Amino acid sequence: MAIPFKGTKEQEEQLKAVIAAHKGEKGATIPVLHEAQDIYGYLPIEVQKMIAEGLGVSLAEVYGIVTFYTQFSLNPKGEHPIGVCLGTACYVKGSGDILEKLKSILKIDVGECTDDGKFSLDATRCIGACGLAPVMTIGDDVHGRLTVDQVDGIVKQYS
Amino acid sequence: MSDKVNMKINGIEISVPADYTILEAARENGIDIPTLCYLKDVSKTGACRMCIVEIKGARALQASCVYPVSEGLEVYTNTKKVRDQRRVTLELLLSDHDRKCLSCPRNQKCELQTLADELGVTDIPFEGEMNEYDIDDVSPSIVRDNNKCVLCRRCVNMCKNVQTVSVIDTMERGFKTKVGSAFDMNLADTACVNCGQCIISCPTGALREKDNTKEVWDALADENKVVIVQTAPAVRAALGEEFGYPMGTAVTGKMAAALRRLGFDKVFDTDTGADLTIMEEANELVERIQNGGKLPMITSCSPGWVKFCEHNFPDFLDNLSSCKSPHEMFGAIIKSYYAEKHGIDPKSIFNVSVMPCVAKKFEAGRPEMECEGLRDVDAVISTRELANMIREAGIMFNKLPDEEFDQPFERASGAGVIFGATGGVMEAALRTAADTLGGKSVEEIEYHGVRGVDGIKEATVNMGGMDVKVAVAHGLGNARKLLESIRDGKADYHFIEIMACPGGCVNGGGQPIVSAKDKMDKDVRVERAKAIYSEDKASKIRKSHENPDMIMLYNDYLEKPGSHKAHELLHTTYTDRGLF
Known part of the structure; x- marks a missing residue:
């Protein structure tokens, strides 16, 4: 993985407390993963190992669960998380092409984060801005009525 | 001795121990039901749907490997509906299978191949996207080729539940589902102990020994x-x-x-x-x-x-x-x-x-x-x-x-x-x-x-x-x-x-x-x-x-x-x- 793990001692203590609170419960892995993702923002191998060892389940099982549910992320969010709406309205207005353009500019796939930690890319469901379709969000900013040609310039504003 | 129950399979009256499954009852009475994901004492998940049977009064076809027998149960293992559905399921499985049987180490010892023969598969009518996986041959002992995997999970159940080594599991979901190790690690980089029980549990050529x-x-x-x-x-x-x-x-x-x-x-x-x-x-x-x-x-x-x-x-x-x-x-x-x-x-x-x-x-x-x-x-x-x-x-x-x-x-x-x-x-x-x-x-x-x-x-x-x-x-x-x-x-x-x-x-x-x-x-x-x-x-x-x-x-x-x-x-x- 490109992004080095930057977990702090405080985060580790928090996670240990979460594991201790759930240990021995049936089906503890998923709630612990949720809380771990709240603590770290994502679930890298270092965190999954702590959970596996702490709960006495295998790393393979933990990873299997993380990759099964789309809410769990293996990659950190970037400084500027980008979301491209793939809801019906945006999609028919060409948000698929916007997404492809972003992938090629940032050289990452959906769910990933750039090596410098600046941008992460997600495909989202409808965000309720259908009137502005196609739409992408960067952080809290909404960019609507997009064309593929505009994407590069918009991303540059955040670089 | 455990209690017995009376039931009928294909119209024949039989009496079997009450703790049997339909699969066990049938086999003991000379009726073969095809299976794929079932492995005695290891894997009993009802996932592959090969062993489906018709049960009188039941809404849908049922997996016989996990269906317990009961008094008065009437089962049909060989109706047109059962045969057709088994064949379609198998054809779908085969549609995303690397069918290079001639050069496969399991050629003629493959349970999938045997099933295709026994269930009368003559053509794979479903053509579509196929998964393509790298072969993991880094381990000195075990080679994993997911292109031949049918996701039966027999290896997973062996590794996880019998051996408690637990270095493989199912990953991802839907069409992308695969069996592998955490973070796509090679087996050699995990705590795999190389026992190879996964190999002898596998029905196909997805797992084999490193050939020396x-x-x-x-x-x-x-x-x-x-x-x-x-x-x-x-x-x-x-x-x-x-x-x-x-x-x-x-x-x-x-x-x-x-x-x-x-x-x-x-x-x-x-x-x-x-x-x-x-x-x-x-x-x-x-x-x-x-x-x-x-x-x-x-x-x-x-x-x-x-x-x-x-x-x-x-x-x-x-x-x-x-x-x-x-x-x-x-x-x-x-x-x-x-x-x-x-x-x-x-x-x-x-x-x-x-x-x-x-x-x-x-x-x-x-x-x-x-x-x-x-x-x-x-x-x-x-x-x-x-x-x-x-x-x-x-x-x-x-x-x-x-x-x-x-x-x-x-x-x-x-x-x-x-x-x-x-x-x-x-x-x-x-x-x-x-x-x-x-x-x-x-x-x-x-x-x-x-x-x-x-x-x-x-x-x-x-x-x-x-x-x-x-x-x-x-x-x-x-x-x-x-x-x-x-x-x-x-x-x-x-x-x-x-x-x-x-x-x-x-x-x-x-x-x-x-x-x-x-x-x-x-x-x-x-x-x-x-x-x-x-x-x-x-x-x-x-x-x-x-x-x-x-x-x-x-x-x-x-x-x-x-x-x-x-x-x-x-x-x-x-x-x-x-x-x-």
């Missing part, structure tokens, strides 16, 4: 090499199955003949190595007991178990016997004592071990397994690979005469033979330790308390006035249970035998593949062990220390068990490998 036959063929063709082969006790108990003999037939003589015809310069028996292991291990046990050494002492013959211990129970590493496993010991003796005695340059010797095991491939590559820069063993092939070599060489196995092993090591004891079954190493060690501790030859040499297929066996043996408490565990899930009970202070023993594979080496990961159907009808562990125990019974010498080759070896070369020389050649060390 090429190295062996190359060595055999090299005139400057002295190629020496040794075969483990469990190999003779199963090799015959590859050539049509019934399970449990010992083919020792034909195997020796076949090896000679393959061109090996010397054909030796790993049982001699096993006798040597007992000499050293029994001595180590007696010393630990008499001198207050670390107890319980645990056997170290099974490389799957050793690696499992190194990952999961590092606090028990001092309990492991320092003895190398029999084939490694024998390899070291061949390149030292034997080479010296016969004026052979040890550098020209190429040692081949035929093993029922794929973890032996990993073991042979461990850095500790060498002496003065010479590897103890140069190549390890499984029973299956030996069978392939015999076929490739055009040797008609069934027509071979029975031949002996080569001198000077042709006389292994019965104690060496039983190493191949769970409890065997323990029994062999007890035969020698009892004589040593008691100071006289003990007549009663069959220790039935440590035989059989119970997961954990315990016995107390009086030796020389002392009660020695022993335990035997086979299958790593049982080993885990046993060690945890010792860790928690709930049990204590003097001596423990642990084998990674359920049933011991006879059911090793390198043994001939037995289909899920055959496993429903017979217990592989029991049948193959019969061959082993009958060979022991027929042996004139049944104690390792009474083997004249051992007496000669120690007189000529090693002096006594545990000597400096013995330690140099025959003992090893272990490493804490961490949990992941």
